[in-house]
Amino acid sequence: MDSLKRLGPFIAVAAQLQPADMGTLAAAGYHSVINNRPDNEDEGQPSSAEMRAAAEASGLEYHHLPVVSGQITDADVAGFGELLNQVRGPVLAFCRTGTRSISLWALSEAHHLDPLALLAAARDQGYDLSGLAPRLEQYAQTSSRPQPAGTISPTQRYDVLVVGGGAAGCAVTASLLKRDPHLRIAVVEPREQHYYQPGWTLVGAGIFDRAQTERPMGQCIPRAAQWIRSAVAAFEPDQQRVVLEDGNRLGYRTLVVCPGLSLNWDAVEGLKETLGKNGVTSNYKFELAPYTWQLVQNLRRGRALFTQPPMPIKCAGAPQKAMYLSCDWWLKQGVLSDIDVEFCSSGAVLFGVPTFVPPLMTYVERYGAQLSFNTTLTAVDGPAHKAWFKQVDAEGNSQVIEKSFDFLHAVPHQQAPAFVSQSPLANADGWVEADHETLRHPRYGNIFSLGDVCAAPNAKTAAAVRKQAPVVAENVITVLAGKGPRALYDGYGSCPLTVERGKVILAEFGYGGKLLPTFPLDPAVPRRLAWDLKVKMMPGIYFDMMLRGREWLAHPKHLPHEPLAVEAPAACDFGKEPGK
Numbered sequence: 001m002d003s004l005k006r007l008g009p010f011i012a013v014a015a016q017l018q019p020a021d022m023g024t025l026a027a028a029g030y031h032s033v034i035n036n037r038p039d040n041e042d043e044g045q046p047s048s049a050e051m052r053a054a055a056e057a058s059g060l061e062y063h064h065l066p067v068v069s070g071q072i073t074d075a076d077v078a079g080f081g082e083l084l085n086q087v088r089g090p091v092l093a094f095c096r097t098g099t100r101s102i103s104l105w106a107l108s109e110a111h112h113l114d115p116l117a118l119l120a121a122a123r124d125q126g127y128d129l130s131g132l133a134p135r136l137e138q139y140a141q142t143s144s145r146p147q148p149a150g151t152i153s154p155t156q157r158y159d160v161l162v163v164g165g166g167a168a169g170c171a172v173t174a175s176l177l178k179r180d181p182h183l184r185i186a187v188v189e190p191r192e193q194h195y196y197q198p199g200w201t202l203v204g205a206g207i208f209d210r211a212q213t214e215r216p217m218g219q220c221i222p223r224a225a226q227w228i229r230s231a232v233a234a235f236e237p238d239q240q241r242v243v244l245e246d247g248n249r250l251g252y253r254t255l256v257v258c259p260g261l262s263l264n265w266d267a268v269e270g271l272k273e274t275l276g277k278n279g280v281t282s283n284y285k286f287e288l289a290p291y292t293w294q295l296v297q298n299l300r301r302g303r304a305l306f307t308q309p310p311m312p313i314k315c316a317g318a319p320q321k322a323m324y325l326s327c328d329w330w331l332k333q334g335v336l337s338d339i340d341v342e343f344c345s346s347g348a349v350l351f352g353v354p355t356f357v358p359p360l361m362t363y364v365e366r367y368g369a370q371l372s373f374n375t376t377l378t379a380v381d382g383p384a385h386k387a388w389f390k391q392v393d394a395e396g397n398s399q400v401i402e403k404s405f406d407f408l409h410a411v412p413h414q415q416a417p418a419f420v421s422q423s424p425l426a427n428a429d430g431w432v433e434a435d436h437e438t439l440r441h442p443r444y445g446n447i448f449s450l451g452d453v454c455a456a457p458n459a460k461t462a463a464a465v466r467k468q469a470p471v472v473a474e475n476v477i478t479v480l481a482g483k484g485p486r487a488l489y490d491g492y493g494s495c496p497l498t499v500e501r502g503k504v505i506l507a508e509f510g511y512g513g514k515l516l517p518t519f520p521l522d523p524a525v526p527r528r529l530a531w532d533l534k535v536k537m538m539p540g541i542y543f544d545m546m547l548r549g550r551e552w553l554a555h556p557k558h559l560p561h562e563p564l565a566v567e568a569p570a571a572c573d574f575g576k577e578p579g580k
Contacts, residue, residue: 003098003192005125010089013101013125015190017094019046019054025092026058032087034080036095036104038066041418043262044272044285061087067100069245069419070233072107077139081108096245097190099230102127103246110139126229131156131248157251158186160476161242162225163232165189167197167546168258168451168465170220174549175473177224183480186250187221188242190231194220195286196542198462201318201498204283204292204409205325207535214286220547232259235423237444254476255444257425257432258451259417261314261460267413274382280408283322284314295407296326301338302406305387307377308345309413311574314452314460316352317495317507319345319411320360326409327367328500341369342403344389346376347574352459353513356497356505359524363499375401377410416453431455436511436568438485439472446479448472457570458511459493466546467492471556484562491571492516496534504530511568518553 003015012030016037025033033055039047048064055062063083067076084091084105093101106118106129115136122129129136160176162169165187173187199213221227228250234243235257241249263284265272274280281292304326308319323343330336343364350357350364350371364371372391378400379388385405392398415421421430425441432449433441436456441447450468452460458468468489475485491511496504503526510516517523545552 004092005098005102005127007102007105007121007125010091011084011105012090012092013098013105014092014094015098016042016045016096017051017092019050022051022054022058022060026060030060030090030092032061032063032089032091034083034087034091034093034101035062035064036067036080036093036100038068040266041069042096044265063087065104067095067104068233069096069100069231070243070247072100072103072247077104077107080104084108096231097229099127099190099244099246103129103132106132106136107139110136115140128228129246129248131244132246156186158226158253159184159480160254160256161185161250161252162187162256162258163242164257164259164451164453165191165194165217165221165227166258166260166451167462167542168260168469169256170194170222170547171465171469171549172256172258172450172472173225174222174547175469175551176476177222178549178551179473179477181224184226185222185224186226186228188228188230188232188244188250189217189221190229190245192217192229196462196539198315198542199539200283200286200289201321201325202535203289204281204322205296205329205498205501206293207325207501210286210290212539215543220543222549232419234419235425237424237447240446253446254479255447256472256476257420257447257449257453259420259453261414261452262417263412264415265412267309268377268410269379270382271377271380271410271412274380275410278382279385279406280380280382280410282410282412283318284411292322292409296329299330299339299407300335303340303342303404304407304409305403305405306341306343306409307411308343308347309376309411310346311352312460313411313414315495316459316572316574317497319343319409320350321498322409323369324363324367324497324499325501326407327363327369331367332501336367341367342372343369344372344375344377344403345574346374348373349574351497351507352570352572352574353507353509353515355509355513355515355524356507359505359526360497360499380408380410420453425449427455429455435565436491437488437563438475439468439489440475440479440485442565448476456489456491457568458489458491459495459509459572461493461495462542462546463494463508464492466551467554467556469546470551470554474556474558486558486560486562487556488559488563489556490514490516491568493571495572496530496538498531498534499526502528502531504534506530506533509571511571513569513571513573 202208474487
């Protein structure tokens with residue numbers, strides 16, 4: 001509810017609300033709610049039916065006026081205006097960031113309020129609607145509001161436009177400004193908070209506090225860059241433009257696409273409804289990692305299931321890290337012998353780089369965990385404490401298996417955001433196409449990608465971003481100078497496998513599973529040094545170095561000429577059995 005912005009005594013707007021917020025709104029004196037988001041627009045988004053039920057249960061009038069991000073039509077504006085004339089106020093309108101709702105409000109009021117006053121009112125609440133100025137003027141001049149379909153507002157143009165303010169977006173922006181402080185850079189990011197996601201495994205094991213993994217977005221995006229608090233709706237690469245959710249367009253000389261990936265909780269039937277209760281949790285969600293630790297401490301006997309979905313996912317080792325740290329706690333508490341632990345993985349192997357499988361198996365055996373490969377979670381009944389899995393045998397035959405549980409750590413299926421997968425930039429699987437070495441788009445020479453949304457077959461980790469950001473920064477600079485890219489990415493990724501409290505197997509590897517250790521030590525040996533690096537040093541390296549353009553051990557390799565396009569083998573292949 002911190003995102004609520006009052007535009008007057010009758011109306012306020014807000015970013016995405018939750019069903020639990022409806023009671024708070026009613027207590028605050030609101031009488032009506034308008035939801036401007038289409039269903040299934042984003043991961044974790046409550047459905048309109050859920051919002052309606054919660055609103056009406058709290059005595060609120062509920063209206064659903066879905067507006068497609070970046071495509072506010074005259075009919076949308078007219079519909080919003082009619083609702084404002086009909087509903088009992090005060091009214092709260094919301095969408096993903098509040099931008100669509102406040103844009104609808106401004107456009108619906110332009111026939112009788114000064115457009116400059118509307119822009120100022122929005123600006124006072126933290127929304128820049130300057131891109132709507134021509135349309136507001138047009139609406140002000142006639143009550144019929146004749147905005148022609150397809151009319152485009154004049155665009156702002158940047159040297160570099162970065163889509164996404166996560167690890168990749170902040171790191172590459174800092175690396176670019178380090179090389180050229182005079183670049184005109186904008187970062188498009190709707191979220192107000194920035195998360196250090198590698199720390200959530202440690203939150204789920206009681207080692208970190210959740211607050212250690214969260215900082216305000218404004219502290220993470222470099223100050224010399226312009227932060228555009230909006231969401232991207234579409235790409236227009238032929239026109240070198242990006243469309244925002246309010247319909248405004250931003251132009252660019254070069255574009256860097258790194259919005260991260262989306263967690264698809266709906267891919268497993270019943271999972272979203274039971275998360276955070278009935279013994280079902282996931283370290284892949286900021287709000288749930290503390291619940292994981294609560295469950296681990298309380299479980300004294302029974303069955304604990306840990307799942308891993310089909311690749312690709314962010315941090316491919318995280319599903320088993322949760323298992324190792326939980327088992328380590330249960331072992332030290334003397335209750336592990338009373339707990340049946342099972343790791344159910346969609347993959348065919350324990351880890352996608354063969355070097356690290358033997359030391360990991362030592363811990364699997366120590367903890368007495370059962371491994372079930374080619375076994376994918378498909379449905380969960382939380383109240384009944386039952387889960388169903390699709391299991392495929394060596395001949396390709398499949399069967400559905402029911403398993404009961406007392407504890408379930410579920411990892412969601414993962415995919416590119418819809419505005420990426422449905423764009424001209426995507427490959428057949430929905431990820432942003434990119435040359436595997438230069439990270440430049442093969443069809444649009446002024447577009448680059450890095451991080452989780454990039455189609456390069458590296459492990460999707462923050463450590464990969466640390467090496468990718470300088471490569472993209474240098475190649476963007478050369479493209480802006482009218483030259484071809486020279487900096488190369490070798491597929492580096494790192495997965496600090498927390499096999500017990502105080503010991504980590506530091507798996508560092510590149511394309512094809514090639515070992516790329518930072519230190520001259522056997523990487524397959526669990527070490528206290530690697531634990532200290534993970535727990536004591538990595539958060540500082542992340543926030544104070546990587547996001548600040550301090551490229552520790554990350555200087556890219558260069559060629560004296562533009563490299564040929566390459567097709568690199570997967571860095572971490574969970575679908576390939578040893579020797580095959």
